[in-house]
Amino acid sequence: xxxxxxxxxxxxxxxxxxxxxxxxxxxxxxxxxxxxxxxxxxxxxxxxxxxxxxxxxxxxxxxxxxxxxxxxxxxxxxxxxxxxxxxxxxxxxxxxxxxxxxxxxxxxxxxxxxxxxxxxxxxxxxxxxxxxxxxxxxxxxxxxxxxxxxxxxxxxxxxxxxxxxxxxxxxxxxxxxxxxxxxxxxxxxxxxxxxxxxxxxxxxxxxxx
Amino acid sequence: xxxxxxxxxxxxxxxxxxxxxxxxxxxxxxxxxxxxxxxxxxxxxxxxxxxxxxxxxxxxxxxxxxxxxxxxxxxxxxxxxxxxxxxxxxxxxxxxxxxxxxxxxxxxxxxxxxxxxxxxxxxxxxxxxxxxxxxxxxxxxxxxxxxxxxxxxxxxxxxxxxxxxxxxxxxxxxxxxxxxxxxxxxxxxxxxxxxxxxxxxxxxxxxxx
Numbered sequence: 482x483x484x485x486x487x488x489x490x491x492x493x494x495x496x497x498x499x500x501x502x503x504x505x506x507x508x509x510x511x512x513x514x515x516x517x518x519x520x521x522x523x524x525x526x527x528x529x530x531x532x533x534x535x536x537x538x539x540x541x542x543x544x545x546x547x548x549x550x551x552x553x554x555x556x557x558x559x560x561x562x563x564x565x566x567x568x569x570x571x572x573x574x575x576x577x578x579x580x581x582x583x584x585x586x587x588x589x590x591x592x593x594x595x596x597x598x599x600x601x602x603x604x605x606x607x608x609x610x611x612x613x614x615x616x617x618x619x620x621x622x623x624x625x626x627x628x629x630x631x632x633x634x635x636x637x638x639x640x641x642x643x644x645x646x647x648x649x650x651x652x653x654x655x656x657x658x659x660x661x662x663x664x665x666x667x668x669x670x671x672x673x674x675x676x677x678x679x680x681x682x683x684x685x686x687x688x689x690x
Numbered sequence: 691x692x693x694x695x696x697x698x699x700x701x702x703x704x705x706x707x708x709x710x711x712x713x714x715x716x717x718x719x720x721x722x723x724x725x726x727x728x729x730x731x732x733x734x735x736x737x738x739x740x741x742x743x744x745x746x747x748x749x750x751x752x753x754x755x756x757x758x759x760x761x762x763x764x765x766x767x768x769x770x771x772x773x774x775x776x777x778x779x780x781x782x783x784x785x786x787x788x789x790x791x792x793x794x795x796x797x798x799x800x801x802x803x804x805x806x807x808x809x810x811x812x813x814x815x816x817x818x819x820x821x822x823x824x825x826x827x828x829x830x831x832x833x834x835x836x837x838x839x840x841x842x843x844x845x846x847x848x849x850x851x852x853x854x855x856x857x858x859x860x861x862x863x864x865x866x867x868x869x870x871x872x873x874x875x876x877x878x879x880x881x882x883x884x885x886x887x888x889x890x891x892x893x894x895x896x897x898x899x
Contacts, residue, residue, distance in 0.1 A: 488725040516697040530898045620829020
């Protein structure tokens, strides 16, 4: 089955070649992120594509010098919301009303649910909740990349406080959750490019009850 | 593009028909979960397929009576590790050594990295970290389901303590992170089946810097 083949093909690329991912493929990967299911449909994240070489160098320093942050064709930082204001909720409800041609009045019950859900959370809870949604998007993006035979590397190994500072995220009420680099493997110098994939057998991670 | 069409086709199904997802399709969805990239490759989760009607009823009670938990063809609970013991790390290193035909000696540096990483975390940190990995798997599973035109509903709206108790997860050092139901939409009674998908435009969730 093609998608299973694609998922077997992908691995966490350590060494990228100089080849660039096409605008068309990047757009498809971004669209898979945009279409991601999120809690309440709020899409509580923003994706930053880091093109400036100086910023990439700084990110590398904040991420244990992982070379992909400089060498990869594309670097995507998944930044998540640190707060959900009433204005953000209203923007979302307007989007629903406009998209579906319904009135805002019919959405007041939904607004109350969202406000109640958000109202119970402190900033750390919001970041955790929003990060979970970003990770769903990460899964979709990696899957889409694999179907396009674009290599990718998910990265959690960085200092979030430093990345926040480098990208000036706190002033935008955002927090760096996870990074994804995109590009093409350099199979000759990446020792993992031809290594057997290591996964536990299904009976160890799955049970019917 | 087929995968984008699939992602546009999917939505959070509220009302399922009686149609059952085939074993073959469930196996493909589980395989997409098994192949998921996870932090350090540890796969810190276990998926429970809940078949017993009595357990499904109890889950429904613990999840604001969401009917999908009883009506869907399949219910998958993503349970995550609450601890990472030295034995679990050793099991993983043995799996790497066996899969790749390398010696355990060459993996001692990696073992030290894992132990250092885990050693800095308390139980709440472990659950958060492991949940992030489960959410990547959730993204993959939903994508795979969509390509098979199997409907799915991700669910966070439940009381984790109750679900833990119902499934006896704490005794297995596991914690309920998220639930995914699978099946086929009943388009005639699900008001969302034909509703326009609501997503913010790409310029609102993406920026190049």
